[in-house]
Amino acid sequence: MSQMDDDENMSKPFRPLLRAGTRYSRDAADRPILMFEDVYKSYRPGVPVLRGTNLIIERGEFVFITGPSGSGKSTLLRLLYRADMVDQGRILFLGRDIARLRDDSVPFLRRNIGVVFQDFKLVTSWSVFENVAITLEVLGLPSRLIRSRVGEALERVGLTGRGGDPAGVLSGGEQQRVAVARAIVGEPALVLADEPTGNLDPQLALDILGLFEEINEAGTTVLFATHDRSLLDIRARRLIVLDEGKAMDVPTGIALHDDDDDDDDELPSGLPL
Amino acid sequence: MFEGATRRARRGMLREWRLHALSVFSLMVAFVCLGAALLVVTNLRAIEDRWAHAGRASIYLKDSATQEDVESLKSALSKLPFVTQVRYVSAGQARLEFGSQEVNKKSELAALPPEAFPASIEIEVVSTVTDDELADTVTKLQKIPSVEDVETYQAWTDRLSRLVKGGVAASALLALVVFASVLAVVGSTIRLALQRRKTEVEVLKLVGATDRFVKGPFLIEGSAQGAMGATGAVALLGALFLIVRGRLDAELAQLIGIEPTFLPWHMVLALVATGALLGMSAAFMGLRKLVTV
Numbered sequence: 356m357s358q359m360d361d362d363e364n365m366s367k368p369f370r371p372l373l374r375a376g377t378r379y380s381r382d383a384a385d386r387p388i389l390m391f392e393d394v395y396k397s398y399r400p401g402v403p404v405l406r407g408t409n410l411i412i413e414r415g416e417f418v419f420i421t422g423p424s425g426s427g428k429s430t431l432l433r434l435l436y437r438a439d440m441v442d443q444g445r446i447l448f449l450g451r452d453i454a455r456l457r458d459d460s461v462p463f464l465r466r467n468i469g470v471v472f473q474d475f476k477l478v479t480s481w482s483v484f485e486n487v488a489i490t491l492e493v494l495g496l497p498s499r500l501i502r503s504r505v506g507e508a509l510e511r512v513g514l515t516g517r518g519g520d521p522a523g524v525l526s527g528g529e530q531q532r533v534a535v536a537r538a539i540v541g542e543p544a545l546v547l548a549d550e551p552t553g554n555l556d557p558q559l560a561l562d563i564l565g566l567f568e569e570i571n572e573a574g575t576t577v578l579f580a581t582h583d584r585s586l587l588d589i590r591a592r593r594l595i596v597l598d599e600g601k602a603m604d605v606p607t608g609i610a611l612h613d614d615d616d617d618d619d620d621e622l623p624s625g626l627p628l
Numbered sequence: 629m630f631e632g633a634t635r636r637a638r639r640g641m642l643r644e645w646r647l648h649a650l651s652v653f654s655l656m657v658a659f660v661c662l663g664a665a666l667l668v669v670t671n672l673r674a675i676e677d678r679w680a681h682a683g684r685a686s687i688y689l690k691d692s693a694t695q696e697d698v699e700s701l702k703s704a705l706s707k708l709p710f711v712t713q714v715r716y717v718s719a720g721q722a723r724l725e726f727g728s729q730e731v732n733k734k735s736e737l738a739a740l741p742p743e744a745f746p747a748s749i750e751i752e753v754v755s756t757v758t759d760d761e762l763a764d765t766v767t768k769l770q771k772i773p774s775v776e777d778v779e780t781y782q783a784w785t786d787r788l789s790r791l792v793k794g795g796v797a798a799s800a801l802l803a804l805v806v807f808a809s810v811l812a813v814v815g816s817t818i819r820l821a822l823q824r825r826k827t828e829v830e831v832l833k834l835v836g837a838t839d840r841f842v843k844g845p846f847l848i849e850g851s852a853q854g855a856m857g858a859t860g861a862v863a864l865l866g867a868l869f870l871i872v873r874g875r876l877d878a879e880l881a882q883l884i885g886i887e888p889t890f891l892p893w894h895m896v897l898a899l900v901a902t903g904a905l906l907g908m909s910a911a912f913m914g915l916r917k918l919v920t921v
Contacts (some may be wrong), residue, residue, distance in 0.1 A: 462837060468838035488830065489837075492632050493832065494836075
């Protein structure tokens with residue numbers, strides 16, 4: 356991208372070029388949805404979390420991101436929704452450099468990205484409906500449309516008829532479903548899941564993973580950060596391992612560990628997980 | 629968008645009603661002080677206005693003044709264009725009038741003989757008469773041999789005017805204190821509300837809410853607090869005013885020459901609007917450090 360293109364990007368507010376489902380432009384469909392180019396990020400001087408990370412994610416992919424604690428999984432996701440800024444390098448989302456977006460464009464970026472967290476991040480005093488509807492209220496949609504789309508989203512996550520319940524009284528699995536509904540109700544191009552199953556038992560974790568797979572089948576790109584090996588073993592998906600600040604693609608089908616022990620010899624680079 | 633912000637503001641205020649009620653009560657106390665000062669100033673102004681345009685003067689006559697002197701003086705005064713009424717009050721009548729006004733009839737003043745009260749000619753002038761015209765007439769009257777002294781009550785009006793000016797200055801100072809307290813109280817309340825609703829703000833920002841969208845309900849809450857504080861203060865002052873006026877009406881009216889009045893409606897509106905505006909400004913300042921996600 357030339358300097359002139361960069362300057363042009365700086366002057367324009369972020370507008371979506373690509374959305375899940377039918378609303379996308381041919382222009383955007385031709386390029387990767389996400390590109391990390393030599394990305395560096397550190398929170399403390401001399402202790403980089405990401406160092407020269409390169410990554411390309413195509414539209415419609417389902418990608419597991421894994422790595423040991425502190426490897427930068429959450430940082431990578433935070434950079435994507437501009438909760439943090441890169442120190443160096445570029446992250447192109449739909450062809451636009453996230454780091455170079457103006458502050459007033461960040462909300463528009465986030466309207467194209469759904470985020471799900473380990474701790475759900477729900478407003479517990481609000482009802483289930485309100486927690487999901489807020490995504491659409493922010494977009495300024497009319498209330499009738501909000502009602503119908505929230506109803507559809509709740510149906511997709513298996514919470515039909517629970518809209519009136521206070522979010523705070525739901526079980527952990529149900530709360531995570533509400534968080535997923537909130538992330539997908541705006542039909543974002545990209546859904547980020549930061550250890551979404553970390554607080555759930557194995558069966559619920561599988562259910563939630565199934566939800567994300569359904570979302571992905573509908574055309575939405577999903578980045579699923581987890582260190583839960585059982586999930587990685589069950590689903591053969593593209594796997595990116597973060598270690599020592601770098602991202603590495605691990606070919607599908609390669610076992611990350613033996614059932615008996617934690618021997619990582621089978622990993623191409625012997626990455627510890 | 630405004631509808632949504634109002635709904636979220638109402639929800640926030642209802643959920644944290646104790647916090648907001650405390651804030652409104654504090655603002656009410658501050659606005660009661662300001663409102664009371666304004667009420668005093670308003671009534672002092674009315675008294676000053678009433679006295680300044682009372683259009684009365686008393687021409688005290690010497691004991692040696694004859695009936696002819698009195699008649700010629702009355703005739704001359706009647707011909708003046710700004711004099712509307714001329715009335716002669718003899719020493720005896722003056723004694724009687726004083727006696728009827730004296731509450732404590734056994735006081736030493738009530739026991740004074742009729743000779744202690746000088747005869748006078750009371751005139752009433754139109755309210756449009758200028759100070760210069762009146763001063764000129766007083767100078768001429770003082771030169772008449774049968775006239776002892778002329779009292780126009782200007783000195784009282786001047787004193788009252790100084791009192792009103794002092795009251796206005798005190799009110800202005802009080803207004804500054806009230807404004808500062810509104811900024812402090814609403815600002816603190818909004819910061820506390822923001823802290824309590826940190827997750828809500830985080831969620832809003834994560835789903836792509838603009839700063840304006842996030843701040844909207846808080847600004848409405850601040851504005852509502854200010855307006856409710858001012859309205860409550862006006863209501864409380866009104867109730868106190870009615871109680872006081874109901875008990876002291878006759879005595880007060882006689883003493884000050886006017887019937888006490890409450891704050892005019894435009895001043896009430898200005899108080900409420902000021903409360904709302906200040907509340908919103910305070911909320912705006914309190915939100916400078918909005919949660920960053």
